[in-house]
Amino acid sequence: MSKQSSITPQEQQKLLDNSISIIKSEIYQMRKCLDNKHKLMDALKHASNFLNELRTSSLNPKQYYELYILIYDGLNYLTLYLKDNGNNNNNNKSNTNYLIDLYELIQYAGNIIPRLYLMITIGSIYLNNKDAPINEVMNDMLEMCKGVQNPIRGLFLRYYLIQRTKNYLINSASSNDDKTTDNIINFIINNFIEMNKLWVRLQFQGHSSEREKRIIERNELKILVGSNLVILSQLDSINLKKYNELILPEILKQIINCNDSIAQNYLLDVIIQIFPDNFQISSLKIFLNSLLMVNMNVNITLLINSLIDRLIHYKLRNNDILNDNSFLNEFIKFIKKLNEMNVEFSINDYCLILNEILKLSLIFNNDDNYEIINLIYQLSIEKYELSKDKKDSDKFKIILKSIKNFKNFQDFLKINDENYFKLFNLQSMKVKNEISNIIINKIIENNIIIENEDELDRVFKYFNKSILFKDGVLSNEHISDTKLDLFGEINNKTTKLSLDDNDKSQKDMKFKNNLKISKFINFVYNKDINIQRKLLEKIENYLSNGNEECQIDIIPTLIYKYMKLLTDMKSISNEEENIDVKEMNKIFNKISKLIEIIKEAEPIEAIRLNLDNAILSNSINLNNITYEYFIETFIIYEELIIENKIQYESLIIIINTLMSMDNMIINDIEEFDKLILKATLYGSRLMKKSDQCRAIYKSSHLWWINKDSEEGEGDDDEGEEDTTPITLKRDDKRVLECLQKSLRIADSISDRNIAIELFIEILNESVYYFIHGIESVSIRYLNGLIELISNSFKENGRSEIQYGYYERTLKYIKAQRPIDSRFFDIVTV
Amino acid sequence: MLIVVLSDLRIPTSTASLPPQFAALLKQKSRIDKVLLLGDSITELNNKSKLILKLELGLVNEDKGEDGDEEEKEEGTSDELLDIISPIPNSVIKIDGLSIGCCSSLHVPRGDPLTLLSISRQLNVDILLVPPSGPIGKSAMGGTIGGINGGSEAYTLDDTLFVCPGSATGAFIPGNDNNNNDSDNKETRPPSFCLLETIPEGPDNTLAQCTLYIYTLDPNTNQVSIDKLSYTKK
Known part of the structure; x- marks a missing residue:
C-alpha cells in the first residue's frame, strides 16, 4: 500500500x-x-x-x-x-x-x-x-475469502462472491424451506459484515494526510458493500418477522458497531431505500433506536427526511391500506430521546425533523392525530426553552408554517392549539405576521366561512398578537438595525436614510397586512342576522384593542359588513313587514362611531362612508339618520378637507348622493331642502371659479329630481323614452337660478378659453333641461347662450378644443330636430 | 392593441378578491397591452385601488419573508410588465386612432344616456368608458341588465360607443335593492369586465375600429360568457 x-x-x-x-x-x-x-x-x-x-x-x-x-x-x-x-x-x-x-x-x-x-x-x-453439500461449499467460500485482507482486493473478491452466487441465493430462498432461507440470509449478512469491515478499514490505510483521498475512494466503493443489502431485499421469502428479528438487528448492529460515519450515513440510507414500505413501518422502533446511537457527524436529519418522505408517498399511494397511525408515536419517542441524549443537538435540524414528522402526521385523518401534532408543538417549546439564545425562536418558524399542510384547513380552527399558540408567541413580530398571513391565505384559498364565535376567536387570537398588536412592533428592531460607527456612535447620515427606507417598506408591509385582515373579514358570515351581528361586534371589539393603523385600514371593511347586515335585516323585515327600527338605529350609531375613529386620518374615506350610509338609511326610510349622515359629512367637509381639488370632488359626490335621496324627499322635504341649500352654498365658496361654476350648475339638479318608475321597467331598448320617471322635486325657477349664477361666475373668469369652455358646458346642461321640458330653460335662453358663445369665439379666436366641443354640441342640437320639432327654433349658425 | 377595462372592484371593503376565473384571464400578461382601472369618484383614492389591483394580479411581491415559498415566488417576479393605468376622470387616451374617454362615477350621477352624450361631446371621443355610477350604484348608463343594477352594458349612440364594464367583482353595493335577492353570502350582480381590441386605420382606407368583448361570470354555473360588439369609427 x-x-x-x-x-x-x-x-x-x-x-x-x-x-x-x-x-x-x-x-x-x-x-x-x-x-x-x-x-x-x-x-x-x-x-x-x-x-x-x-x-x-x-x-x-x-x-x-x-x-x-x-x-x-x-x-x-x-x-x-x-x-x-x-x-x-x-x-x-x-x-x-x-x-x-x-x-x-x-x-x-x-x-x-x-x-x-x-x-x-x-x-x-x-x-x-x-x-x-451446499452449506459446506458456501461456508468454505466465505472462510476462504477471509484470506484476503487488503481492503480493495478483498472488497472486489467478496463482491465477486455475491455476484456469482446471486441467482442461486435468490432462487433457493424462494423455496419454502425455512432453514435454507436462514442459511442464505446468514451467508449474505456474513459477507456484508466482512465487506463493511474491509471498507471501514480502508479509511485507516496509508498516510493520514491522504484522509480526503480515502474518503473519495471509499465513496467510490460503497455500492459494493450495499449490494449485499440489495440482494437481501430481493429475497422473496423474507417476511416481517425475519426482517425484524434476524436481518435488521444484525445489519444495524454491524452498522452501529463499526463506528464510522461514512458507513452509517450510506448504509442506513440504503436500508430506508430498498426494503418495502411496510417493513419500514413495522421496524420503526428498532431503526430509530439505532439512529440514536450513530456517530456525531451522521446526518440524522437527512436520514429521517428520506424515511418520512418514503412513508408519506406510501400513505398517499395506499390511503386505504395504511390507516393505523400509531407508529407516529415512535417518532415522538425518538425525538424525545434524541433531545435527552444530546441537548446540544442543532435547533435547525431539530426543527427540520419535527417538521417532517408534522408533515407525515398531517396526511392522516385519524382522530388522535391532533394530539400528536400538539405534542410536537410542545416538544418545540421544550427545545426552545433549553436554548439560551433568544434569536433561535425564528428557527421554529418552519414548524409554525406546517399548518399549510393541513389536509382540511378547517381543522386548524378546531384543534387544541394551546401549544401551537405558545410557540407562536415566542416568535419575533415578523414571523408572527407571516404566520397570520398564512392563516388568512389558507382561509381565503379554501373559501372557509367563519360562522361562529369560537372560530372567530381562534383566528383573532393570532391577529391580536401580530398584525393588530398595539405598540409598535417595530421600534425594537429598528434600534438593533442602526449601525454604529467606528467610535460606537450611531452614524447619523446613513442611519437616517436607512430609517426612511425602512419606514416606507414597513408602512407598505403594514398596509398589506391590514389589507389581509380586511379580506379575511369578508369571510366572516352567518345567515342568522343575530349571530352575524355578534360576530361583527366581536371584530369591532378586537379592532378597538388593536393599533391605530389597523383600525384606520380595517374599519371601512367592517363598516361595509355592518351595512350588509342592515341590508339583510331590511330584507327580512320587508318579508315580515315589521322593521326593527330600534335595532337598526343602534347599528347605524355604531357605524357613526366607527367613522368618527378614522375621520381625522382618512377624511375622504370618512365622507364616502357617511354618504354610503346616507344612501342605505334612505333606502330603509330612516330619514333622520340620513340627515345626520349628511350633517356629519358637512362637518368633515368643512373641517378636514383642505385641498381645493378634493373639496371640489367631495362636493360633487355630496351633490350626486343628495340627488338619490328619494325617500327623504318624499317624507321629509324640509330637512332635504336644508341640505341642498347648504351644498349649493359650498359650491359658491370653492376657491377656484371654474370649480364654483361647475359645482353650481351641477347643483341645479338638486331642484329637479326624478326617480325611475319602479313598475314600468320592461324592455328598455331605447332607454330614455320607455321609462316614465316619477318627478320627486321640481323647481324650475331654482334650476334657472343655478344656471344663471354659474354663467355669471364663468363670465367673470379672465382666462377666456376656460370661460368659453364653461359656457359650452352650461349650454349642454341647458339643452339637457330643455329636452326634459323645464319651462324656465327656454328657446330664448338657449339662443342667448349660443350667441354668447359665438361672440366669445369672435373676440378670442377659435381655440381648437373648445371649438370642436361647440361644433359637436351644435351638431347634436341639429340632430334632435327630426325627433323634437322645438329644436328648429334654436339658432345654430 | 388589447386593453382590459375594469371598474368597481370594492376590494377589500365588500369582497376579498377578484373571481379566480377573471384573475386567471388577467394574469396572461403577455397578451394584454394595457389595463384601465376606471377611476374612483375621488382621485385621491385611485392610487390605493391601483395598488390593490396590482396585488390581486400578482404584479407586486406579496412579501413572504426572505425564505418565502417557491410557488408564491413564481408570481410577481416581473412586475410592471403589465401597464395598469388609472386614468384621471375625464381624460382621453388615444389608441390606434381612436380616442377613448374615461369618466369617473363622479361625472355620471344620473343613470342617463343624455348626460353621457353630453360628456362624449365635451371630451370629443369615439368611445366613452363609464364605471357603474358611484353612490346610486345603478348602471351608469341608465339601464338594468338582467334585472340587476350596476352590471355591464354597452351601446352605440350618436356615433359613439358607450361601455360600462360593470363590476369586476360583483361586490355588494349599499342601498341597492337588488342586493337582497339572495340571503346567502353571494354577490348579487354578475362580475364582469371588458376587453377592447383596437385596430388602426388600414392602408386600404378601412376605418379605425374596435371590437368590444364583455366577459361575464355567471355566479351560478361559474362559467364565463363572452359578448361581442363591433364598432367602427365614423
Whole structure:
C-alpha cells in the first residue's frame, strides 16, 4: 500500500493499460483453449494468468474496477463453458464429480487471488447442483475469502462472491424451506459484515494526510458493500418477522458497531431505500433506536427526511391500506430521546425533523392525530426553552408554517392549539405576521366561512398578537438595525436614510397586512342576522384593542359588513313587514362611531362612508339618520378637507348622493331642502371659479329630481323614452337660478378659453333641461347662450378644443330636430 | 392593441378578491397591452385601488419573508410588465386612432344616456368608458341588465360607443335593492369586465375600429360568457 502513494497518476495509467492488454490477451488465449475443448487445464492456466492482474496494489478503485469488469466477462465465459460441459455429460453423478475434482484442483493454484476467484467460479456452479453439500461449499467460500485482507482486493473478491452466487441465493430462498432461507440470509449478512469491515478499514490505510483521498475512494466503493443489502431485499421469502428479528438487528448492529460515519450515513440510507414500505413501518422502533446511537457527524436529519418522505408517498399511494397511525408515536419517542441524549443537538435540524414528522402526521385523518401534532408543538417549546439564545425562536418558524399542510384547513380552527399558540408567541413580530398571513391565505384559498364565535376567536387570537398588536412592533428592531460607527456612535447620515427606507417598506408591509385582515373579514358570515351581528361586534371589539393603523385600514371593511347586515335585516323585515327600527338605529350609531375613529386620518374615506350610509338609511326610510349622515359629512367637509381639488370632488359626490335621496324627499322635504341649500352654498365658496361654476350648475339638479318608475321597467331598448320617471322635486325657477349664477361666475373668469369652455358646458346642461321640458330653460335662453358663445369665439379666436366641443354640441342640437320639432327654433349658425 | 377595462372592484371593503376565473384571464400578461382601472369618484383614492389591483394580479411581491415559498415566488417576479393605468376622470387616451374617454362615477350621477352624450361631446371621443355610477350604484348608463343594477352594458349612440364594464367583482353595493335577492353570502350582480381590441386605420382606407368583448361570470354555473360588439369609427 505504501507503494501506491509514491507513484504518479501517469504511472498508474500506464500500469492500468498494461494490465488491460495482458487480461485481454489472456482471455483470448483462454477462449481459444476452451473452444478447442480438450484444453481445459490450459484454459485455467490462462484464467489464472489474467486473474493475477487483480493482485496489484498500485491502482485506485476506479481503475481496479475496470480490470474487474474485464475479468468478470472472462470468467463468465468460463462459467458458461463449465455449465455446458457438465450438461453434455448428461450424467448428474459424473457432473458432480467433475466439479468436485475441479474445485479440489483449483486449490493448488499458486496465488491466493486467482485461486479464490476460480474457486468461487466453480463453487457457484456447484451450488446449483442438487446433490452438492451446499452449506459446506458456501461456508468454505466465505472462510476462504477471509484470506484476503487488503481492503480493495478483498472488497472486489467478496463482491465477486455475491455476484456469482446471486441467482442461486435468490432462487433457493424462494423455496419454502425455512432453514435454507436462514442459511442464505446468514451467508449474505456474513459477507456484508466482512465487506463493511474491509471498507471501514480502508479509511485507516496509508498516510493520514491522504484522509480526503480515502474518503473519495471509499465513496467510490460503497455500492459494493450495499449490494449485499440489495440482494437481501430481493429475497422473496423474507417476511416481517425475519426482517425484524434476524436481518435488521444484525445489519444495524454491524452498522452501529463499526463506528464510522461514512458507513452509517450510506448504509442506513440504503436500508430506508430498498426494503418495502411496510417493513419500514413495522421496524420503526428498532431503526430509530439505532439512529440514536450513530456517530456525531451522521446526518440524522437527512436520514429521517428520506424515511418520512418514503412513508408519506406510501400513505398517499395506499390511503386505504395504511390507516393505523400509531407508529407516529415512535417518532415522538425518538425525538424525545434524541433531545435527552444530546441537548446540544442543532435547533435547525431539530426543527427540520419535527417538521417532517408534522408533515407525515398531517396526511392522516385519524382522530388522535391532533394530539400528536400538539405534542410536537410542545416538544418545540421544550427545545426552545433549553436554548439560551433568544434569536433561535425564528428557527421554529418552519414548524409554525406546517399548518399549510393541513389536509382540511378547517381543522386548524378546531384543534387544541394551546401549544401551537405558545410557540407562536415566542416568535419575533415578523414571523408572527407571516404566520397570520398564512392563516388568512389558507382561509381565503379554501373559501372557509367563519360562522361562529369560537372560530372567530381562534383566528383573532393570532391577529391580536401580530398584525393588530398595539405598540409598535417595530421600534425594537429598528434600534438593533442602526449601525454604529467606528467610535460606537450611531452614524447619523446613513442611519437616517436607512430609517426612511425602512419606514416606507414597513408602512407598505403594514398596509398589506391590514389589507389581509380586511379580506379575511369578508369571510366572516352567518345567515342568522343575530349571530352575524355578534360576530361583527366581536371584530369591532378586537379592532378597538388593536393599533391605530389597523383600525384606520380595517374599519371601512367592517363598516361595509355592518351595512350588509342592515341590508339583510331590511330584507327580512320587508318579508315580515315589521322593521326593527330600534335595532337598526343602534347599528347605524355604531357605524357613526366607527367613522368618527378614522375621520381625522382618512377624511375622504370618512365622507364616502357617511354618504354610503346616507344612501342605505334612505333606502330603509330612516330619514333622520340620513340627515345626520349628511350633517356629519358637512362637518368633515368643512373641517378636514383642505385641498381645493378634493373639496371640489367631495362636493360633487355630496351633490350626486343628495340627488338619490328619494325617500327623504318624499317624507321629509324640509330637512332635504336644508341640505341642498347648504351644498349649493359650498359650491359658491370653492376657491377656484371654474370649480364654483361647475359645482353650481351641477347643483341645479338638486331642484329637479326624478326617480325611475319602479313598475314600468320592461324592455328598455331605447332607454330614455320607455321609462316614465316619477318627478320627486321640481323647481324650475331654482334650476334657472343655478344656471344663471354659474354663467355669471364663468363670465367673470379672465382666462377666456376656460370661460368659453364653461359656457359650452352650461349650454349642454341647458339643452339637457330643455329636452326634459323645464319651462324656465327656454328657446330664448338657449339662443342667448349660443350667441354668447359665438361672440366669445369672435373676440378670442377659435381655440381648437373648445371649438370642436361647440361644433359637436351644435351638431347634436341639429340632430334632435327630426325627433323634437322645438329644436328648429334654436339658432345654430 | 388589447386593453382590459375594469371598474368597481370594492376590494377589500365588500369582497376579498377578484373571481379566480377573471384573475386567471388577467394574469396572461403577455397578451394584454394595457389595463384601465376606471377611476374612483375621488382621485385621491385611485392610487390605493391601483395598488390593490396590482396585488390581486400578482404584479407586486406579496412579501413572504426572505425564505418565502417557491410557488408564491413564481408570481410577481416581473412586475410592471403589465401597464395598469388609472386614468384621471375625464381624460382621453388615444389608441390606434381612436380616442377613448374615461369618466369617473363622479361625472355620471344620473343613470342617463343624455348626460353621457353630453360628456362624449365635451371630451370629443369615439368611445366613452363609464364605471357603474358611484353612490346610486345603478348602471351608469341608465339601464338594468338582467334585472340587476350596476352590471355591464354597452351601446352605440350618436356615433359613439358607450361601455360600462360593470363590476369586476360583483361586490355588494349599499342601498341597492337588488342586493337582497339572495340571503346567502353571494354577490348579487354578475362580475364582469371588458376587453377592447383596437385596430388602426388600414392602408386600404378601412376605418379605425374596435371590437368590444364583455366577459361575464355567471355566479351560478361559474362559467364565463363572452359578448361581442363591433364598432367602427365614423
